[in-house]
Amino acid sequence: MTAEEESNSTGQSPEAGSPDVPEPAARQEREAAAEPDPEPRPRDGQAETVGTRSSVGRRALLGWGGAGLALGAVAAGGTATALHNDEADAGSASAGQAVPFHGAHQAGISTAVPDRLHFAAFDVTTEDRDELIQLLKDWTTAAARMTAGHAVGEGAFGPVPESPPDDTGEAAGLKPSRLTLTVGFGSSLFDKDRFGLAEQRPEALVDLPAFPGDKLEKARSGGDLCVQACADDPQVAVHAIRNLARIAFGKAAIRWSQLGFGKTSSTTPDAQTPRNMFGFKDGTRNVSGSDKKALDEHVWVAEKEGPAWLAGGSYLVARRIRMHIETWDRTSLKEQEDIFGRDKREGAPVGKAKEHDEPFLKAMLPTSHVRLAHPDAHNGARILRRGYSFTDGTDGLGRLDAGLFFLAYQRDVRRGFIPIQRSLARHDALNEYIQHVGSALFAIPPGVRDKDDWWGRELFS
Amino acid sequence: MRPVRLCAVSAALAAISLAAVSGCAEKADAGGEGAIKVTATDDSCEVSRKTFPAGHVQLAVENKGSKVTEVYVLYPDGRIVTERENIGAGTKAEVTAEIKAGDYEIACKPGMKGDGIRQKVEATGGGKPAKRDPKLDAAVSAYRDYVLEQAELTLPKAEKFAEAVKAGELEKAKKLYAPSRIGWERTEPVAESFGTLDPKVDLREDGLEDGQDPEKDWTGWHRLEKSLWKNKKITTTDKKLADQLVKDLTTWQEKVGKAEITPTSMANGAKELLDEVATGKVTGEEERYSHTDLVDFKANVEGAHKSYELLEPVAKKNDAALVKELDTQFAALDELLDTYREDDGKDADEYAFTSYDEVGKDERKKLSDGVNALAEPLSKLAAAVVK
Numbered sequence: 070m071t072a073e074e075e076s077n078s079t080g081q082s083p084e085a086g087s088p089d090v091p092e093p094a095a096r097q098e099r100e101a102a103a104e105p106d107p108e109p110r111p112r113d114g115q116a117e118t119v120g121t122r123s124s125v126g127r128r129a130l131l132g133w134g135g136a137g138l139a140l141g142a143v144a145a146g147g148t149a150t151a152l153h154n155d156e157a158d159a160g161s162a163s164a165g166q167a168v169p170f171h172g173a174h175q176a177g178i179s180t181a182v183p184d185r186l187h188f189a190a191f192d193v194t195t196e197d198r199d200e201l202i203q204l205l206k207d208w209t210t211a212a213a214r215m216t217a218g219h220a221v222g223e224g225a226f227g228p229v230p231e232s233p234p235d236d237t238g239e240a241a242g243l244k245p246s247r248l249t250l251t252v253g254f255g256s257s258l259f260d261k262d263r264f265g266l267a268e269q270r271p272e273a274l275v276d277l278p279a280f281p282g283d284k285l286e287k288a289r290s291g292g293d294l295c296v297q298a299c300a301d302d303p304q305v306a307v308h309a310i311r312n313l314a315r316i317a318f319g320k321a322a323i324r325w326s327q328l329g330f331g332k333t334s335s336t337t338p339d340a341q342t343p344r345n346m347f348g349f350k351d352g353t354r355n356v357s358g359s360d361k362k363a364l365d366e367h368v369w370v371a372e373k374e375g376p377a378w379l380a381g382g383s384y385l386v387a388r389r390i391r392m393h394i395e396t397w398d399r400t401s402l403k404e405q406e407d408i409f410g411r412d413k414r415e416g417a418p419v420g421k422a423k424e425h426d427e428p429f430l431k432a433m434l435p436t437s438h439v440r441l442a443h444p445d446a447h448n449g450a451r452i453l454r455r456g457y458s459f460t461d462g463t464d465g466l467g468r469l470d471a472g473l474f475f476l477a478y479q480r481d482v483r484r485g486f487i488p489i490q491r492s493l494a495r496h497d498a499l500n501e502y503i504q505h506v507g508s509a510l511f512a513i514p515p516g517v518r519d520k521d522d523w524w525g526r527e528l529f530s
Numbered sequence: 531m532r533p534v535r536l537c538a539v540s541a542a543l544a545a546i547s548l549a550a551v552s553g554c555a556e557k558a559d560a561g562g563e564g565a566i567k568v569t570a571t572d573d574s575c576e577v578s579r580k581t582f583p584a585g586h587v588q589l590a591v592e593n594k595g596s597k598v599t600e601v602y603v604l605y606p607d608g609r610i611v612t613e614r615e616n617i618g619a620g621t622k623a624e625v626t627a628e629i630k631a632g633d634y635e636i637a638c639k640p641g642m643k644g645d646g647i648r649q650k651v652e653a654t655g656g657g658k659p660a661k662r663d664p665k666l667d668a669a670v671s672a673y674r675d676y677v678l679e680q681a682e683l684t685l686p687k688a689e690k691f692a693e694a695v696k697a698g699e700l701e702k703a704k705k706l707y708a709p710s711r712i713g714w715e716r717t718e719p720v721a722e723s724f725g726t727l728d729p730k731v732d733l734r735e736d737g738l739e740d741g742q743d744p745e746k747d748w749t750g751w752h753r754l755e756k757s758l759w760k761n762k763k764i765t766t767t768d769k770k771l772a773d774q775l776v777k778d779l780t781t782w783q784e785k786v787g788k789a790e791i792t793p794t795s796m797a798n799g800a801k802e803l804l805d806e807v808a809t810g811k812v813t814g815e816e817e818r819y820s821h822t823d824l825v826d827f828k829a830n831v832e833g834a835h836k837s838y839e840l841l842e843p844v845a846k847k848n849d850a851a852l853v854k855e856l857d858t859q860f861a862a863l864d865e866l867l868d869t870y871r872e873d874d875g876k877d878a879d880e881y882a883f884t885s886y887d888e889v890g891k892d893e894r895k896k897l898s899d900g901v902n903a904l905a906e907p908l909s910k911l912a913a914a915v916v917k
Contacts, residue, residue, distance in 0.1 A: 192899075194903065228913075229913050229917075231794060231913040232909065232912060233909045233910070315906065318902045318903050318907075319855065319858075319859055319902075319903035319904075319906060319907065320903075322895075322899035322903075
């Protein structure tokens with residue numbers, strides 16, 4: 070990770086790392102909601118030790134991360150980190166930092182993308198609306214604790230020896246690791262005669278159309294609820310999903326889940342664009358987490374759009390895209406570059422020198438990936454990509470079961486993912502090397518405002 | 531910090547350290563002045579002293595009745611401190627034991643059947659007697675009775691199964707196989723506490739240790755299962771193994787009385803039964819040849835429910851929400867299981883279920899979700915009981 074990205078990502082808020090795009094209003098939202106104590110420290114196993122301060126990580130002040138962060142914080146003028154106004158704390162902000170859980174929008178969308186993912190879709194098994202509400206409240210409480218680096222309930226070593234501990238314990242002693250937990254609601258949750266939500270179903274929460282070439286597996290698709298856990302440390306992400314699943318037993322059961330080991334997009338555009346499993350930089354022109362205008366235009370659901378409960382929320386498309394790694398690896402460099410429309414080393418568009426040079430679409434093959442996916446080909450439609458590479462071992466035929474777990478946030482899938490994917494599914498030269506095997510769409514409610522708020526309150530009240 | 535709590539577990543743990551010596555008198559002066567006289571008849575059980583000092587205690591038993599009798603010294607939760615069986619009519623016997631301070635019962639069982647005729651006695655001095663909760667003692671005692679009942683139910687069924695194997699009646703043996711396991715599956719955690727017994731009767735082939743020879747070292751139900759369903763042949767060895775199974779199950783029955791059962795072990799046993807379901811039955815590993823996994827599944831859940839039912843009054847006082855959740859989840863899992871039931875439901879101890887190889891992946895996931903939904907709150911029962 071580069072120093073620049075470090076400074077952005079650890080600044081607690083997307084606005085932090087963007088000195089040239091000052092957005093006081095947005096900043097204040099997060100500022101008001103910021104956790105009072107975002108300093109990184111080893112996770113506590115036991116609730117009693119919550120206040121313990123740690124000297125671990127203070128050396129980071131001397132490192133790149135520290136320097137970068139200090140600049141970002143000063144420039145931003147008042148973020149969660151800067152609120153502390155404590156040089157030592159600010160300096161200890163390495164990748165282990167806590168991301169504020171409370172805010173106008175859920176964390177884990179425009180916030181910096183850490184490298185690890187555990188994503189889970191749940192089926193709600195209870196038929197009782199009150200039980201579902203209680204589950205969302207219990208999840209909110211647990212999530213607020215875990216994202217701050219604390220153990221669930223009464224900790225990993227209690228409350229009594231005769232009972233299993235409240236927290237499963239594998240994250241005890243680990244840093245908050247920029248853990249974000251983002252919850253969404255699938256269309257099936259709004260089905261008639263389930264929880265009385267049929268009237269609340271957003272128009273844009275459509276059933277995704279079947280795209281040519283899709284080979285969707287039921288057991289990797291859909292879900293009433295989803296939780297996206299992103300973190301610097303895979304153990305922290307897995308711990309979060311595991312504990313939420315445990316809290317849910319009897320009310321909701323995991324339908325499918327996906328681990329991601331490396332990000333393929335970033336919301337901090339100045340940073341190095343990560344490479345995907347094909348070895349290419351993709352998603353160069355992602356929506357930036359600090360670009361409030363673009364976020365409002367392309368990611369956040371506006372108040373007037375409705376339904377009211379979704380204002381400040383978003384829509385998330387999740388697709389498990391299997392890559393035919395072995396055949397790709399036998400493809401010549403020239404063909405690989407033609408397919409993408411970029412050069413492999415630098416990531417520059419065809420005919421250009423640098424990755425961030427404006428692509429000249431007509432110079433590319435009509436079937437090239439960049440050309441087909443470019444906003445200019447879709448009336449300027451943009452999506453915020455937040456995908457991860459995955460490798461789930463091998464497929465029994467000796468081939469890597471690997472690919473891209475595509476995650477994209479947007480204001481309306483009917484203007485975002487659907488038209489883009491329609492075009493890609495028909496024409497993209499890359500289709501020879503990929504297959505969509507899992508699919509889901511979720512409405513992402515707005516952020517949890519404060520400690521009395523809970524996920525879905527606007528929907529259920 | 532956590533408060534230090536005195537709980538039923540510590541009482542039970544204290545009891546473990548008590549070394550019981552059973553059987554014949556070991557001292558030359560047995561039956562002498564220090565001994566407590568126990569006079570058994572066909573309808574009475576008189577003891578000469580109801581209070582005696584803790585320590586080395588001798589019972590001088592005289593059977594004045596017409597039936598063969600047994601004499602037991604029992605803990606308040608029904609566990610046996612010491613026993614003497616086969617005391618013939620008109621004969622005398624001596625029993626000795628190291629007994630710690632506390633309350634006990636002496637029981638005579640004329641005809642060697644039933645609960646026997648009981649007398650409450652007390653061993654005094656020798657340190658403070660461990661505190662006991664009569665409600666929990668009653669729960670443990672009732673559970674022990676249940677386990678015994680299940681052992682008694684199992685033996686004749688296992689014998690019938692063994693006879694069919696020995697007669698070479700393949701199809702008949704297949705029918706009798708799953709029902710012969712129900713009582714065992716309901717109470718397995720108790721049998722597991724006996725160490726070597728469980729592997730003798732319920733081991734799967736992959737449970738054999740390195741260096742063990744399946745031909746020589748693999749015994750019990752699952753070996754016969756493999757012969758009946760996979761090999762479709764009953765060998766001479768199988769016939770011997772059928773006898774061995776009955777013998778081992780008889781040992782099981784005999785050991786139940788002395789089993790260490792505590793309220794905690796009952797609660798954890800209930801959870802362990804669900805663990806068995808989660809790791810062995812839901813996956814179809816337990817009955818990989820006969821596919822009768824759902825019969826075991828049902829029996830495991832019933833056994834877990836029995837433990838819970840007996841502990842429920844205590845748990846309810848300490849954690850009413852937990853009890854409510856357990857009631858809901860037991861009912862939900864029962865309902866789900868019943869959709870696979872294929873008998874008429876009239877015989878509570880003999881049931882038939884859909885063959886597990888016909889249960890699809892989605893259905894198995896539902897069963898698995900149901901098990902998780904019940905097992906998670908069940909894991910909190912022990913804490914609710916000892917609170």
